[in-house]
Amino acid sequence: MRKFESNDRDALIQLWETVFPDDPPHNEPAAVLRAKLEVDDLVFVAESNGKIVGACMAGYDGHRGWLYAVAVYKEHRRNGTGAELVKHAMAALKELGCIKVNLQIRVTNTQVAAFYESLGFSVEERLSMGAFL
Template sequence: MEISTASESDVDNVIALWKACDLTRPWNDPKADYQLALATETSDILLARREGALIASIMVGFDGHRGWVYYLAVAPKHRRDGLGRIMMGAAEDWLKHRNAPKVQLMVREDNAQAIGFYKALGYETQPVVTIGKRI
Protein backbone atom coordinates (compact mmCIF):
# COMPACT_ATOMS: atom_id res chain seq x y z
CA MET A 1 0.00 0.00 0.00
CA GLU A 2 1.17 3.52 -0.79
CA ILE A 3 0.05 6.79 0.82
CA SER A 4 0.47 9.97 -1.20
CA THR A 5 -0.90 13.49 -1.49
CA ALA A 6 -3.82 13.96 -3.85
CA SER A 7 -3.55 15.98 -7.02
CA GLU A 8 -6.14 17.63 -9.26
CA SER A 9 -6.16 14.54 -11.49
CA ASP A 10 -7.49 12.43 -8.59
CA VAL A 11 -10.64 14.51 -8.06
CA ASP A 12 -13.18 12.26 -9.80
CA ASN A 13 -11.93 9.05 -8.17
CA VAL A 14 -11.79 10.63 -4.72
CA ILE A 15 -15.29 12.09 -4.97
CA ALA A 16 -16.57 8.71 -6.18
CA LEU A 17 -14.99 7.14 -3.07
CA TRP A 18 -16.58 9.78 -0.81
CA LYS A 19 -19.96 9.07 -2.38
CA ALA A 20 -19.51 5.31 -2.03
CA CYS A 21 -18.82 5.90 1.68
CA ASP A 22 -21.89 8.17 2.06
CA LEU A 23 -19.77 11.16 3.08
CA THR A 24 -21.25 13.75 0.75
CA ARG A 25 -24.31 15.85 1.48
CA PRO A 26 -26.45 17.88 -0.95
CA TRP A 27 -25.58 21.16 0.78
CA ASN A 28 -21.81 20.64 0.39
CA ASP A 29 -20.04 20.65 -2.95
CA PRO A 30 -17.41 17.90 -2.66
CA LYS A 31 -15.50 19.15 -5.70
CA ALA A 32 -15.21 22.63 -4.18
CA ASP A 33 -14.08 21.08 -0.86
CA TYR A 34 -11.49 19.03 -2.74
CA GLN A 35 -10.15 21.94 -4.76
CA LEU A 36 -9.97 24.25 -1.75
CA ALA A 37 -8.04 21.64 0.24
CA LEU A 38 -5.46 21.40 -2.55
CA ALA A 39 -5.26 25.16 -3.08
CA THR A 40 -3.67 26.06 0.26
CA GLU A 41 -0.55 25.06 2.18
CA THR A 42 -2.60 24.52 5.33
CA SER A 43 -4.52 21.49 4.05
CA ASP A 44 -4.08 18.33 2.02
CA ILE A 45 -5.91 15.23 0.98
CA LEU A 46 -4.00 12.03 1.62
CA LEU A 47 -4.74 8.95 -0.48
CA ALA A 48 -4.02 5.27 0.00
CA ARG A 49 -3.59 3.09 -3.06
CA ARG A 50 -3.08 -0.61 -3.39
CA GLU A 51 -1.81 -1.85 -6.74
CA GLY A 52 -2.71 1.56 -8.17
CA ALA A 53 -6.34 1.45 -7.03
CA LEU A 54 -7.64 4.14 -4.68
CA ILE A 55 -8.79 2.48 -1.46
CA ALA A 56 -8.86 5.27 1.17
CA SER A 57 -8.65 9.02 1.64
CA ILE A 58 -8.56 11.63 4.37
CA MET A 59 -8.66 15.43 4.26
CA VAL A 60 -6.48 17.15 6.85
CA GLY A 61 -5.91 20.79 7.69
CA PHE A 62 -4.34 23.06 10.28
CA ASP A 63 -5.98 26.37 11.14
CA GLY A 64 -3.06 27.60 13.25
CA HIS A 65 -4.75 26.59 16.50
CA ARG A 66 -5.75 22.96 15.95
CA GLY A 67 -5.77 20.31 13.28
CA TRP A 68 -8.94 19.13 11.63
CA VAL A 69 -9.82 15.90 9.84
CA TYR A 70 -12.57 15.45 7.27
CA TYR A 71 -13.66 12.90 4.69
CA LEU A 72 -12.03 9.79 6.15
CA ALA A 73 -13.13 7.25 3.57
CA VAL A 74 -12.25 3.58 3.20
CA ALA A 75 -13.62 1.75 0.17
CA PRO A 76 -16.38 -0.57 1.41
CA LYS A 77 -14.65 -3.75 0.25
CA HIS A 78 -11.47 -2.76 2.14
CA ARG A 79 -13.09 -2.02 5.49
CA ARG A 80 -11.94 -3.87 8.59
CA ASP A 81 -8.39 -4.05 7.18
CA GLY A 82 -7.01 -1.32 9.48
CA LEU A 83 -7.01 1.34 6.75
CA GLY A 84 -9.01 3.83 8.82
CA ARG A 85 -6.42 3.60 11.58
CA ILE A 86 -3.58 3.95 9.05
CA MET A 87 -5.16 7.02 7.44
CA MET A 88 -5.78 8.67 10.82
CA GLY A 89 -2.12 8.00 11.67
CA ALA A 90 -1.05 9.61 8.39
CA ALA A 91 -3.23 12.66 9.13
CA GLU A 92 -1.82 12.93 12.65
CA ASP A 93 1.74 12.73 11.25
CA TRP A 94 0.89 15.48 8.74
CA LEU A 95 -0.32 17.65 11.62
CA LYS A 96 2.67 16.85 13.85
CA HIS A 97 4.98 18.09 11.07
CA ARG A 98 3.14 21.41 11.27
CA ASN A 99 3.31 21.59 15.09
CA ALA A 100 -0.45 21.26 15.55
CA PRO A 101 -1.05 20.65 19.26
CA LYS A 102 -4.44 18.99 18.84
CA VAL A 103 -6.61 17.30 16.25
CA GLN A 104 -10.38 17.52 16.11
CA LEU A 105 -13.10 16.19 13.88
CA MET A 106 -16.85 16.30 13.67
CA VAL A 107 -19.07 13.22 13.55
CA ARG A 108 -22.82 13.28 13.18
CA GLU A 109 -24.27 12.45 16.60
CA ASP A 110 -26.27 9.48 15.25
CA ASN A 111 -23.21 7.81 13.68
CA ALA A 112 -22.46 5.36 16.49
CA GLN A 113 -20.15 3.26 14.31
CA ALA A 114 -17.86 6.21 13.53
CA ILE A 115 -17.92 7.41 17.14
CA GLY A 116 -16.90 3.94 18.29
CA PHE A 117 -14.08 3.85 15.72
CA TYR A 118 -12.62 7.15 16.91
CA LYS A 119 -12.97 6.22 20.58
CA ALA A 120 -11.02 3.01 19.85
CA LEU A 121 -8.22 5.25 18.50
CA GLY A 122 -8.11 7.22 21.75
CA TYR A 123 -10.30 10.14 20.70
CA GLU A 124 -12.79 11.49 23.22
CA THR A 125 -16.06 13.32 22.77
CA GLN A 126 -15.61 16.94 23.73
CA PRO A 127 -18.01 18.97 25.88
CA VAL A 128 -18.69 21.55 23.18
CA VAL A 129 -21.54 22.55 20.94
CA THR A 130 -20.81 23.20 17.30
CA ILE A 131 -22.43 26.42 16.14
CA GLY A 132 -22.57 27.38 12.50
CA LYS A 133 -24.14 29.62 9.91
CA ARG A 134 -24.22 29.30 6.14
CA ILE A 135 -23.00 32.49 4.49
Protein backbone atom coordinates (compact mmCIF):
# COMPACT_ATOMS: atom_id res chain seq x y z
CA MET A 1 0.00 0.00 0.00
CA ARG A 2 1.34 3.39 -0.93
CA LYS A 3 0.42 6.82 -2.22
CA PHE A 4 -0.31 7.27 -5.88
CA GLU A 5 2.61 8.41 -8.03
CA SER A 6 2.31 10.16 -11.40
CA ASN A 7 3.61 7.10 -13.28
CA ASP A 8 0.63 5.12 -11.87
CA ARG A 9 -1.85 7.21 -13.86
CA ASP A 10 -2.60 4.85 -16.75
CA ALA A 11 -2.78 1.75 -14.54
CA LEU A 12 -5.13 3.48 -12.09
CA ILE A 13 -7.42 4.69 -14.86
CA GLN A 14 -7.52 1.16 -16.32
CA LEU A 15 -8.41 -0.25 -12.88
CA TRP A 16 -11.30 2.17 -12.38
CA GLU A 17 -12.58 1.63 -15.94
CA THR A 18 -12.53 -2.13 -15.37
CA VAL A 19 -14.05 -2.21 -11.90
CA PHE A 20 -16.64 0.53 -12.54
CA PRO A 21 -17.68 -0.09 -16.18
CA ASP A 22 -21.16 1.37 -15.74
CA ASP A 23 -20.21 4.60 -13.99
CA PRO A 24 -21.88 7.71 -15.38
CA PRO A 25 -19.86 10.10 -17.58
CA HIS A 26 -19.26 12.57 -14.73
CA ASN A 27 -17.19 9.85 -13.01
CA GLU A 28 -14.82 9.41 -15.99
CA PRO A 29 -11.60 8.16 -14.33
CA ALA A 30 -9.07 10.45 -16.03
CA ALA A 31 -11.11 13.55 -15.21
CA VAL A 32 -11.76 12.44 -11.63
CA LEU A 33 -8.08 11.76 -11.03
CA ARG A 34 -6.99 15.05 -12.59
CA ALA A 35 -9.48 17.02 -10.48
CA LYS A 36 -8.51 15.16 -7.30
CA LEU A 37 -4.79 15.80 -7.75
CA GLU A 38 -5.49 19.52 -8.15
CA VAL A 39 -6.88 19.48 -4.59
CA ASP A 40 -4.64 17.02 -2.73
CA ASP A 41 -2.80 13.72 -3.06
CA LEU A 42 -5.02 11.44 -0.98
CA VAL A 43 -5.00 8.67 -3.56
CA PHE A 44 -3.66 5.28 -2.53
CA VAL A 45 -2.79 2.17 -4.51
CA ALA A 46 -2.27 -1.49 -3.70
CA GLU A 47 0.42 -3.34 -5.61
CA SER A 48 1.05 -7.01 -6.22
CA ASN A 49 4.14 -8.14 -8.10
CA GLY A 50 4.80 -4.57 -9.20
CA LYS A 51 1.33 -4.03 -10.67
CA ILE A 52 -1.51 -1.92 -9.34
CA VAL A 53 -4.35 -4.21 -8.27
CA GLY A 54 -6.38 -1.81 -6.14
CA ALA A 55 -6.91 1.84 -5.35
CA CYS A 56 -8.77 4.19 -3.05
CA MET A 57 -9.31 7.91 -3.17
CA ALA A 58 -9.84 9.69 0.16
CA GLY A 59 -11.01 13.14 1.09
CA TYR A 60 -10.91 15.26 4.22
CA ASP A 61 -12.64 18.58 4.74
CA GLY A 62 -11.27 19.24 8.22
CA HIS A 63 -14.35 17.70 9.83
CA ARG A 64 -15.16 14.42 8.07
CA GLY A 65 -13.24 12.02 5.92
CA TRP A 66 -14.60 10.24 2.87
CA LEU A 67 -13.61 7.21 0.84
CA TYR A 68 -14.26 7.22 -2.88
CA ALA A 69 -13.65 4.89 -5.78
CA VAL A 70 -12.39 1.96 -3.72
CA ALA A 71 -11.57 -0.66 -6.32
CA VAL A 72 -9.76 -3.99 -6.45
CA TYR A 73 -9.45 -6.21 -9.50
CA LYS A 74 -11.76 -9.21 -9.18
CA GLU A 75 -8.88 -11.72 -9.15
CA HIS A 76 -7.32 -9.92 -6.16
CA ARG A 77 -10.45 -9.79 -4.01
CA ARG A 78 -11.10 -11.86 -0.91
CA ASN A 79 -7.43 -11.99 0.06
CA GLY A 80 -7.25 -8.89 2.27
CA THR A 81 -6.18 -6.39 -0.39
CA GLY A 82 -9.33 -4.29 -0.16
CA ALA A 83 -9.36 -4.34 3.63
CA GLU A 84 -5.73 -3.28 3.84
CA LEU A 85 -6.31 -0.54 1.28
CA VAL A 86 -9.26 0.88 3.23
CA LYS A 87 -7.34 0.65 6.52
CA HIS A 88 -4.36 2.40 4.92
CA ALA A 89 -6.54 5.26 3.67
CA MET A 90 -8.28 5.54 7.05
CA ALA A 91 -4.93 5.69 8.85
CA ALA A 92 -3.83 8.52 6.54
CA LEU A 93 -7.06 10.39 7.32
CA LYS A 94 -6.57 9.82 11.04
CA GLU A 95 -3.09 11.34 10.80
CA LEU A 96 -4.73 14.48 9.41
CA GLY A 97 -6.99 14.68 12.47
CA CYS A 98 -10.03 12.97 10.97
CA ILE A 99 -12.26 11.26 13.56
CA LYS A 100 -15.02 9.88 11.31
CA VAL A 101 -14.97 8.43 7.80
CA ASN A 102 -17.99 8.23 5.52
CA LEU A 103 -18.62 6.48 2.24
CA GLN A 104 -21.48 5.90 -0.12
CA ILE A 105 -22.29 2.74 -2.02
CA ARG A 106 -25.06 1.83 -4.38
CA VAL A 107 -28.02 0.41 -2.48
CA THR A 108 -28.00 -2.68 -4.70
CA ASN A 109 -24.39 -3.50 -3.91
CA THR A 110 -25.06 -5.71 -0.91
CA GLN A 111 -21.79 -7.65 -1.22
CA VAL A 112 -19.69 -4.53 -0.76
CA ALA A 113 -21.95 -3.42 2.11
CA ALA A 114 -21.00 -6.61 3.97
CA PHE A 115 -17.33 -5.92 3.24
CA TYR A 116 -17.50 -2.44 4.77
CA GLU A 117 -19.49 -3.72 7.76
CA SER A 118 -16.64 -6.18 8.41
CA LEU A 119 -14.33 -3.15 8.67
CA GLY A 120 -16.51 -1.41 11.27
CA PHE A 121 -18.73 0.72 9.05
CA SER A 122 -22.46 0.78 9.72
CA VAL A 123 -25.46 2.03 7.81
CA GLU A 124 -26.53 5.50 8.89
CA GLU A 125 -30.04 6.62 8.03
CA ARG A 126 -29.43 9.54 5.70
CA LEU A 127 -30.93 10.85 2.53
CA SER A 128 -28.11 11.35 0.07
CA MET A 129 -28.61 14.29 -2.27
CA GLY A 130 -26.54 15.84 -5.03
CA ALA A 131 -26.65 18.54 -7.68
CA PHE A 132 -24.59 19.00 -10.83
CA LEU A 133 -23.03 22.41 -11.32
